[in-house]
Amino acid sequence: MGTLRYPAPESYRTAHGLSVHTWAHAEPEAEPILLIHGFASNTLFNWVKTGWLDPLAGTGRTVIAVDLPGHGASEDVDPAGLRNADLVDDLAQVVDQAGGAAAVHGYSLGSRIAWEFSHQHPERVVSLVMGGAPAGGDVDQIDAQQARAWAAGGAEPQDETTRQLVTVAAALPGQNLPHVVELRLSLAAEAYDPATGVPAVPTLVVAGTRDEIAADSAELANLVEAAGQPARFVQLTGRNHVNALTARDYKSAVLEFLGG
Template sequence: MINGMTLDLNLRVVRANAEVKSPSVLFIHGFASSGEFNWDRSRWLKYFTDAGRDVLLIDLPGHGEDPRRNDGSWAPSQIRQALAAIVMDLDEGPVDVIGYSLGSRLAWEFAAFNPDLVNHLVIGGPGAGDPLAAFELDQARAHVETGEKIHDDYTATIMQIAKAEPSNDLSALFELIEAIKSEPYDPAAKVPSVPTLLVAGDQDDLATTLPHLRRLLKNAGTRNEVLWLAGRNHANAVTSREFKEKALGFLNS
């Protein structure tokens, strides 16, 4: 379960369908999703492997087919160490990183703390705050155990998302939220130095603080670009072909 006190994240390596000329791409999915749900079903894997990219697809703790494969802390700092171990163990050299929603927070921190392991960074649906900080764990747990109504609107929305995927283990997701709350997100504490693309739907309420992230990048002297997806929200931005095309073009730049 634990290898040298590093989380053993479920990893799937998907090889390119064409000649490989560029670095592998590490995909980090969002909350209540999985590598398959976030990236395979929305055809990111096929798009990138067809373009000659090997893909590193992980499941975060509490997610995927084996949500409890990891003992120990699931805090973001431990997830970062596990991602670094994957990249180094595979001897991939620097990789390109794409994260969405919660994955964008983790990708931001991973690139900021490990600039030697990352070439380019793409983060979708990002915000300057912690998307799970306001989640009311007590209300959510009571709802699952007794059917009690959730009174916090934001928590109710996140619960709808979590319950929409039948394979999700809600108690495991709650444990991950608890671990994430133990290390509040402060994007200004360490800013990525690698070229960064910020992408969000223009109807995404969770991405209204994206401009703050861009200011942090600009102030740090980090090359950055922004793409707003017309008519897209937090739930469907990830399925956008424009997002895929812009991301691949940015990684190749």
């Protein structure tokens, strides 16, 4: 296919504000792969600049990446009141438009959404990759008032977990900070317990050995195995939550998992 460029040749917006970017493979040999980025990131920084597009296209797949509401090409979308169910519904329509089934790869917050989507729609998911994924909702224990006040130009939060959240939110240049923070707060309104809805699909879980956010992510692979599906956990030596995405071992594990 050659080198894939950003912006994508095809893009559109879903009902709840996902911006969908598509690099269509001229002669696809397998189902497309759907990429869901992490909190305070976007398609460009999570997948393009880290070198994922060409290796994934090399597996004979169309590559589809979404920008979550309030992020990237969807920075104008106010996510207030959105729930996981809204994003899952839109992702189902994205996959249906792409042929009805896809491999799904989520990172960090995107992995949480990918887990829920794969649980609710296993018929649309041929395989699942969970990168940098927490196995619980501890990261959602944030002070919404302090976070919103900071995003609007106020003081830095006093609550330590909330302060860490806004530090991540401000890491990339040009963010719509109120919208970025609001998506996290909106999704945090619902408890996240992966054990209550385990995807019935083959799953690969990947995390860096220095990734404190995903320190318990091996449990996700255990849950899938206990539910009767093949699952594998891969650790990336010396990698943290940010630089795991550039690891060659990460890409190699995913390509092997996809059969590329």
